[in-house]
Amino acid sequence: MTDPHVDSATAGTGTATAPAAGPDSRRRRRVVVVAAALLGLLLVGAGAVVAYRSFAPPDDEDSGVRACRSAGVLLRGERGDTVPHEDLVELNRLFGTSGHPDLVRVGVTSVGLVERVQLRRGEPGPGADFYLHSLRQALPHLVATCGKHGVTVEA
Numbered sequence: 824m825t826d827p828h829v830d831s832a833t834a835g836t837g838t839a840t841a842p843a844a845g846p847d848s849r850r851r852r853r854v855v856v857v858a859a860a861l862l863g864l865l866l867v868g869a870g871a872v873v874a875y876r877s878f879a880p881p882d883d884e885d886s887g888v889r890a891c892r893s894a895g896v897l898l899r900g901e902r903g904d905t906v907p908h909e910d911l912v913e914l915n916r917l918f919g920t921s922g923h924p925d926l927v928r929v930g931v932t933s934v935g936l937v938e939r940v941q942l943r944r945g946e947p948g949p950g951a952d953f954y955l956h957s958l959r960q961a962l963p964h965l966v967a968t969c970g971k972h973g974v975t976v977e978a
Contacts, residue, residue: 887921890914890930891969891976898966898978900937901958903944911938925968933958933965 893914900906911934918930936958943951966976 885922885926885972886917887923887926887930888969888972888974890917890921891926891972891974893917894930894933894965894969894974894976895978897933897937898962898976900941901955901962902978905941906937908938923972926972929961929965929968933961936961 893910896904896906896910897914915931915934918927918934921927921930936954939954940951940958943954945951969976
């Protein structure tokens, strides 16, 4: 019986040859490993781009919709927290320049009421109570209108 691993040219010498794991198979292995690594990096990069685009606000987003994303400070202002004047000015500007008339109306009104409530906080008399009552009526409309435009407002 003949050994399949024995080279017939060296049959009498008693040397056997095994399949070679020479430079070609090592090179192939390196190419496959490098290609797999590059493919993995490409997939991670593509995933990062998709994640960024899904969470970053688009550049052409309406200013009123952008204001809705920050309108939670108005809810905190109704609860007694002080909203910085600069934030109120910026929200008023964003709501005021919106292309959606419903956001302009409810946003500018809500910002103005928060300003008035903060100015009269601690004052006795019906003025402060009136503005606080008006703000408490306006904020649910703000939340609903922002929700209509795809933004959830949370304090």
